[in-house]
Amino acid sequence: MSEETLSNLMNEQRRFAPPAELAASANVTEEAYERAASDREAFWAEAAERLDWGQKWDQVLDWSNPPFAKWFVGGTINAAVNCLDRHVEAGRGDKVALHWVGEPEDDTRDLTYAQLKDEVCRAANALTELGVQKGDRVAIYMPMIPETVVAMLACARLGAPHTVVFGGFSADALASRVTDCEAKVIITADGGYRRGAPSALKPAVDEAIAKVGDLVRNVLVVRRTGQDVDWAEGRDVWWHDVVDAASAEHEAELHDSEHPLYVMYTSGTTGKPKGILHTTGGYLVGTSWTHWAVFDLKPETDVYWCTADVGWVTGHSYMVYGPLANGSTQVMYEGTPDAPHKGRWWEIVEKYGVTIFYTAPTAIRTFMKWGDEIPAKYDRSSIRLLGSVGEPINPEAYIWYRKNIGGDKAPIVDTWWQTETGQILISPLPGVTSGKPGSAMTPLPGVAADVVDDEARPVPNGSGGYLVLTQPWPAMLRTLWGDDQRFKDTYWSRWEGLYFAGDGAKKDDDGDIWLLGRVDDVMNVSGHRLSTTEIESALVSHPMVAEAAVVGAADEMTGQAVCAFVILRESAGVQGDDLVTELRNHVAKEIGGIAKPRQIMIVPELPKTRSGKIMRRLLKDVAEHREVGDVTTLADSTVMDLIKSKEASAP
Numbered sequence: 001m002s003e004e005t006l007s008n009l010m011n012e013q014r015r016f017a018p019p020a021e022l023a024a025s026a027n028v029t030e031e032a033y034e035r036a037a038s039d040r041e042a043f044w045a046e047a048a049e050r051l052d053w054g055q056k057w058d059q060v061l062d063w064s065n066p067p068f069a070k071w072f073v074g075g076t077i078n079a080a081v082n083c084l085d086r087h088v089e090a091g092r093g094d095k096v097a098l099h100w101v102g103e104p105e106d107d108t109r110d111l112t113y114a115q116l117k118d119e120v121c122r123a124a125n126a127l128t129e130l131g132v133q134k135g136d137r138v139a140i141y142m143p144m145i146p147e148t149v150v151a152m153l154a155c156a157r158l159g160a161p162h163t164v165v166f167g168g169f170s171a172d173a174l175a176s177r178v179t180d181c182e183a184k185v186i187i188t189a190d191g192g193y194r195r196g197a198p199s200a201l202k203p204a205v206d207e208a209i210a211k212v213g214d215l216v217r218n219v220l221v222v223r224r225t226g227q228d229v230d231w232a233e234g235r236d237v238w239w240h241d242v243v244d245a246a247s248a249e250h251e252a253e254l255h256d257s258e259h260p261l262y263v264m265y266t267s268g269t270t271g272k273p274k275g276i277l278h279t280t281g282g283y284l285v286g287t288s289w290t291h292w293a294v295f296d297l298k299p300e301t302d303v304y305w306c307t308a309d310v311g312w313v314t315g316h317s318y319m320v321y322g323p324l325a326n327g328s329t330q331v332m333y334e335g336t337p338d339a340p341h342k343g344r345w346w347e348i349v350e351k352y353g354v355t356i357f358y359t360a361p362t363a364i365r366t367f368m369k370w371g372d373e374i375p376a377k378y379d380r381s382s383i384r385l386l387g388s389v390g391e392p393i394n395p396e397a398y399i400w401y402r403k404n405i406g407g408d409k410a411p412i413v414d415t416w417w418q419t420e421t422g423q424i425l426i427s428p429l430p431g432v433t434s435g436k437p438g439s440a441m442t443p444l445p446g447v448a449a450d451v452v453d454d455e456a457r458p459v460p461n462g463s464g465g466y467l468v469l470t471q472p473w474p475a476m477l478r479t480l481w482g483d484d485q486r487f488k489d490t491y492w493s494r495w496e497g498l499y500f501a502g503d504g505a506k507k508d509d510d511g512d513i514w515l516l517g518r519v520d521d522v523m524n525v526s527g528h529r530l531s532t533t534e535i536e537s538a539l540v541s542h543p544m545v546a547e548a549a550v551v552g553a554a555d556e557m558t559g560q561a562v563c564a565f566v567i568l569r570e571s572a573g574v575q576g577d578d579l580v581t582e583l584r585n586h587v588a589k590e591i592g593g594i595a596k597p598r599q600i601m602i603v604p605e606l607p608k609t610r611s612g613k614i615m616r617r618l619l620k621d622v623a624e625h626r627e628v629g630d631v632t633t634l635a636d637s638t639v640m641d642l643i644k645s646k647e648a649s650a651p
């Protein structure tokens, strides 16, 4: 990274110490770092004791055949039993597990741990009736409804790995995932509610099956919206016919610690999605411990809300497995943040008294765009902790989040992790760390990460390089589904013994870690390496800008030139060329002349994945006047048409 880019975020001087009250009763204190450093395996073994095992493991970690790790070797465990049965058996069956909120107002359901357990047992019995056996793959293509969680846990109970496909994806995207993992059954719904209207799901399933041939034996359909569906007799079955009729008694088998739990496909921000395989024991240890530690979860009093869609890994680790293993009470919301009005999320926070709130920077920037007065209308005083995940959080977005959502008191945990890592790896601990806006801070206890140069040498403080993980961790991916070679090539081939995350990062003078975006997205302008994140953060620090995406486009003079796409705050009104000039100068002032964008386009929307990540490769296609590439993993595939028409009409 050039000196220019390094200086910018390094100038960030704001610090936020943990609130005294939180620090005094925090689940995890400073001491955990030392304990974990002195014996990493003993540390994770202790974390594993928080779960219920059948057979205890004989070996914590088997790393004799890297990069193929085995954790808690010889142990047996059932993820669904850990998430449900053990809470019921401990007398907590009446505790609410899910405060489910449908998109139509007043369409709500509370499910206790006992009710959820019964549902999961019924669904497990129904799936068994349909011929699903341990090891079979089941695809789940659902809206955000309780049955989705039930379906996942029923699969986990049976040891049938699930693959959840985001409900916003097309039939093609569903078909390719079903084919890749050879799913025998698809669980879906007639539809779900999206922005005030029922949105169909079943037609995409029918279309996908037409493409994949007779691989899929059955489709299990939940009636959610009541809309008409085509029906294939003998193949399609209604959830209410088979699940409601099934027994709530189900004897759960204990699975090997390394038994596959699920396959989750990555967002495809940087290329073809990869089928990430997670297994049972280590994954549950990693997700449940980090959920308890990073969010300082107090299961008796907290109301936790993670806004992630279940079709993203965050919905798996921090809505289903981590929180339920910890016996949390949580909110699950079906719809979009603007339905039927832009205050919907804060209305939900107020109604349920949410104490811990976990969302993505993209959502925060959307709320910044909509204006401070919207959250201000609701009581958010219950919130005691905020989390961020998915992208680097721009310092201005962090400050806005803290002030407007967290009442200037709730600490923010900026959590870095990936589909591949399964669990949070780099994050502040809310009772220990003084947070810096824009920094994910330090590896969690038990996690070994570093920033290295091209020769895999750790960089000194104050320098940038590549983020790597230097030791295995419990929830790490075990391989790519059916493709051990691609697994090795993608993550382990760059340097011997190091996991290459694909992200650029730097260490500041204190050694704290700042994520700089994808290595693939780093730009090279006249020989200077510039990070997308820093230029985007500079743009977002301008009072009229809500969101920015930066790409490097081929340029005859400079090799690459900085091209920016910008969404304005609603308060900015309609703006023209003067603002573009002002923004270009603003970047030059914040970072240096080298980073000044050649071109800035003001756009209404940006192309994003289901987890809200900006798909820069598509913007690069626009900037380089190419045909736009694969859009199948966009949350909304019409966005690119909007941007292209904007470009066509530009002077």
Ligand code: ATP
Residues within 6 Å of the ligand: 266, 267, 268, 269, 270, 271, 272, 273, 274, 313, 388, 389, 390, 391, 392, 393, 414, 415, 416, 417, 418, 419, 420, 440, 501, 502, 503, 515, 517, 518, 611, 613
């Ligand atoms: P693909 O690998 O197919 O391109 P993806 O990487 O977008 O998909 P995910 O696994 O959901 O899919 O995203 C992980 C990436 O998200 C990380 O590598 C990192 O770039 C980014 N990320 C997640 N959390 C943070 C964070 N707190 N700070 C900075 N970056 C983050």
Ligand code: MG
Residues within 6 Å of the ligand: 266, 418, 502
């Ligand atoms: Mg990735």
